[in-house]
Amino acid sequence: MEGPCxxxxxxxxxxxxxxxxxxxxxxxxxxxxxxxxxVRAMERAGHRVRVMTTxxxxxxxxxxxxxxxxxxPVKRDRQGxxxxxxxxxxxxxxxxxxxxxxxxxxxVISEPPPTTGLAVMVxxxxxxxxxxxxxxxxxxxxxxxxxxxxxxxxxxxxxMETLVWRRAxxxxxxxxxxxxxxxxxxxxxxxxxxxxxxINIADxxxxxxxxxxxxxxxxxxxxxxxxxxxxxxxxxxERVLAEHPGLRLLFFSEGAHRDELAQRARDRGLDGVEFRRxxxxxxxxxxIRGAVAALSSVAPGQGYDFAVATKMFAATACGTPVIQSGxxxxxxxxxxxxxxxxxxxxxxxxxxxxxxxxxxxxxxxPEHLRAWTEQDASLDAAGDRAVTALAPLF
Numbered sequence: 001m002e003g004p005c006x007x008x009x010x011x012x013x014x015x016x017x018x019x020x021x022x023x024x025x026x027x028x029x030x031x032x033x034x035x036x037x038x039v040r041a042m043e044r045a046g047h048r049v050r051v052m053t054t055x056x057x058x059x060x061x062x063x064x065x066x067x068x069x070x071x072x073p074v075k076r077d078r079q080g081x082x083x084x085x086x087x088x089x090x091x092x093x094x095x096x097x098x099x100x101x102x103x104x105x106x107x108v109i110s111e112p113p114p115t116t117g118l119a120v121m122v123x124x125x126x127x128x129x130x131x132x133x134x135x136x137x138x139x140x141x142x143x144x145x146x147x148x149x150x151x152x153x154x155x156x157x158x159x160m161e162t163l164v165w166r167r168a169x170x171x172x173x174x175x176x177x178x179x180x181x182x183x184x185x186x187x188x189x190x191x192x193x194x195x196x197x198x199i200n201i202a203d204x205x206x207x208x209x210x211x212x213x214x215x216x217x218x219x220x221x222x223x224x225x226x227x228x229x230x231x232x233x234x235x236x237x238e239r240v241l242a243e244h245p246g247l248r249l250l251f252f253s254e255g256a257h258r259d260e261l262a263q264r265a266r267d268r269g270l271d272g273v274e275f276r277r278x279x280x281x282x283x284x285x286x287x288i289r290g291a292v293a294a295l296s297s298v299a300p301g302q303g304y305d306f307a308v309a310t311k312m313f314a315a316t317a318c319g320t321p322v323i324q325s326g327x328x329x330x331x332x333x334x335x336x337x338x339x340x341x342x343x344x345x346x347x348x349x350x351x352x353x354x355x356x357x358x359x360x361x362x363x364x365x366p367e368h369l370r371a372w373t374e375q376d377a378s379l380d381a382a383g384d385r386a387v388t389a390l391a392p393l394f
Contacts, residue, residue: 015106016048022082022091024053028280030310033200039066041383092119099123107393117164130169132393138181169392177306177329193389198377199313203281206319206366211286217248219291222311223255229299236350248272288318293357298326300345313377319366323353338364
């Protein structure tokens with residue numbers, strides 16, 4: 001069942017489709033790469049597309065791979081991220097005006113957060129055009145895992161998110177888990193499509209230079225937040241270190257728990273643990289290639305077991321096996337496709353997987369990992385699936 005705004009929208013066969021996202025290439029985030037792949041796929045399909053995004057520090061000297069990118073200055077936090085309500089609104093409020101002023105607007109594809117979805121919904125209602133929403137995750141569930149968030153904020157995010165979903169012509173879900181959670185919250189509807197997620201397999205490859213790093217090491221790339229529960233890797237590493245004193249653990253991370261984890265490592269005297277700045281994809285790939293295993297986790301009991309971290313795909317694209325800790329969809333993906341070690345969210349289980357990786361026990365071949373990624377976790381393939389799912393918008 002479609003929302004009331006959808007039924008009133010006339011079908012437009014010509015015009016410009018806007019992808020509204022605060023994150024777009026060259027920002028080194030999975031969402032930015034996913035959006036770039038979507039726009040390229042839309043252009044391949046013959047659609048005229050404009051990206052309305054933010055002015056990124058990394059954009060200086062960058063040449064966009066898509067035709068039309070409009071960047072707006074926004075407030076960023078001290079780490080350079082567009083994160084937090086003030087940052088979101090510094091993008092969302094001008095976005096409404098930008099959409100209202102866009103000539104020949106045929107439709108909009110909105111990225112999270114839900115505040116952006118709400119801004120798009122309002123603008124599209126005024127312009128009487130349809131919109132789609134790209135559900136990479138469920139923001140209200142994620143908000144529920146953050147300590148100290150007032151209940152009224154959680155309630156507001158839930159109401160905002162479900163309202164945006166209900167009025168969207170199409171919802172693009174990045175995984176079956178996200179799809180099922182959306183259906184659970186708003187009821188069955190054919191407008192929710194699973195398009196998958198993935199990695200830019202041109203940036204992450206088994207072939208290429210290796211980072212000049214001494215000794216064996218494990219690598220964790222990407223966000224460390226409450227629902228990731230990455231602290232379990234520090235606990236497991238501490239146990240394995242006594243048997244493998246040369247082992248190191250490298251984090252290329254950002255997120256709410258980064259400073260906390262770094263302080264915990266210092267307090268325990270874990271000199272082999274290093275927290276480094278986030279890197280562009282080709283650079284971080286050098287470190288992934290040389291790692292004995294890449295680490296990924298989803299803490300159970302946070303309402304986020306359906307999530308799949310794209311760091312997993314970056315590793316398999318480089319031919320590096322994954323240690324996945326948790327009890328959800330990501331674990332099933334690793335186990336069913338033989339991508340490494342799928343273990344419960346328990347310290348000794350994770351430590352045992354680290355030992356197995358160091359000893360080369362049951363390690364999948366780089367060829368197998370790469371082949372699986374090309375077939376099932378390529379961003380270009382996900383972009384093509386998204387364009388097919390967006391047919392009601394076109």
